[in-house]
Amino acid sequence: MEVKLIAHTQLSEDFWYELSTKNYGMAWDLTENKITNGQAVALTAIRTCYSHNKPSEILVKEANKYFYRGATDDKGGTDADRLFRHIVNSGHTSTLEHLSFTFAIEGVSRALLAQLTRHRVGFSYSVQSQRYCRFGSGDKSGGFKYVIPPSVEKNDHAYREYELAMIEIQNLYDELRFLGVPPEDARMILPNAATTNLVMTANLRALLDFYSKRRKGRGAQAEIADLAEKLREAVVAVEPWTDAFFEQA
Template sequence: MNVTLIAHTQLSDSFLASILDADVFEDVLDISDGQTVALTAIRTCYSPNRPSEIVALEGERYFKREATDGQGGTEADRLIRHIVSSKHLSTLEHISFTFAIEGVSRALLAQLTRHRVGFSYSVQSQRYVRFGSGDKSGGFDYVTPQMSEEAERMYKGIMSTLQLAYDELRKLGLPAENARMILPNAATTNLVMTANLRALLDFYSKRRKGRGAQAEITELAERLREAVVAAEPWTDAFFEQA
């Protein structure tokens, strides 16, 4: 399994220029784009100021003052903590992340795509991509779950047999869209997935280790969390609470 963060919410050049003109980021080096978007969305619900002006007019209050709830960080951190604890999570839907997810099983894909609200998927096709041994793919790859040595020998033997069967059916003229019917749930696929922060926190709360999910999807949950936190460090605490 490989998970790569392709893109995530970033401030536009014109909006960033308006903030810089207001000296909001002066002497402040750790304000992320996602946190800026979150503050703008949250304060839009309660402020008389226009959304385009909130950070310029209110940024000093929130980004340059220590949190008054005693939990560390800035007033912006406090405000986001308050919003999350009060379940006003629609404000986190404005922050999105796009991932390349590679080498996961079709079984995982079936579980993953049950998460619909706040997610978008583009998945490698078994209809248009041919998985014969002599095709560009070199045949289908597959995920091997944890099992005994004896079971693994049998498992790998079955996968080899299925590859041979797929190859033979293709030689007999069966189209790839029909030959794919014999490919197993273990067969790997690649996809691009975009999700907003609220959806990702909900996904993590359901699929993290210890919640009864299958091992492969719990690994995916952790990889997604790592990628999000690397891009937006302030989100780490909310994954912990999920």
């Protein structure tokens, strides 16, 4: 399994220009003070609900108050961190839907895909097609790839039987194609273990909900629990402030 972050929420160039040219007596700088784009967007969305300022003015007029003052709840960080904690703890997480992340997810089983696509609100999927992609031994794919569950991999006898079954399925797929069966019908014999690739986009609120249900220790199957951890790692790498919210999910 490979998970790569393709894109995530960024401030637009035009908005950056406005921030740099308007003079509101601000002393803040996003990059110098390690304020992420996600934090800037989150603050804008959250404060829009409570502020008389226009959304386009939130950062320039309120950044000093939130990003340059210590948290008033005595739990560490800035007052922006305090605000983010308050929003998550109060359940007003619709404001976090404005942060989105797009991932390349590669080499996961069709069984995982069936579980993953049960998460629909806040998620978008584009999946490799078994109808249009061919998985014969002589095709560009070189045959279908498959996932081996840990319980099978650690059992020598089960592993041998599993491998023989996958070989037999590949041979039968090849035979069906040789007999003129189109790929869209031959694919019917491919197992849940067959791998697929997809592009997935999800907002932060949806990802936190997904993680709370699929993280290790919550009864999730090993493969999707592993995916949950990789998604968390990818998000936290670009938006470190979110780590605490994954941890409490």
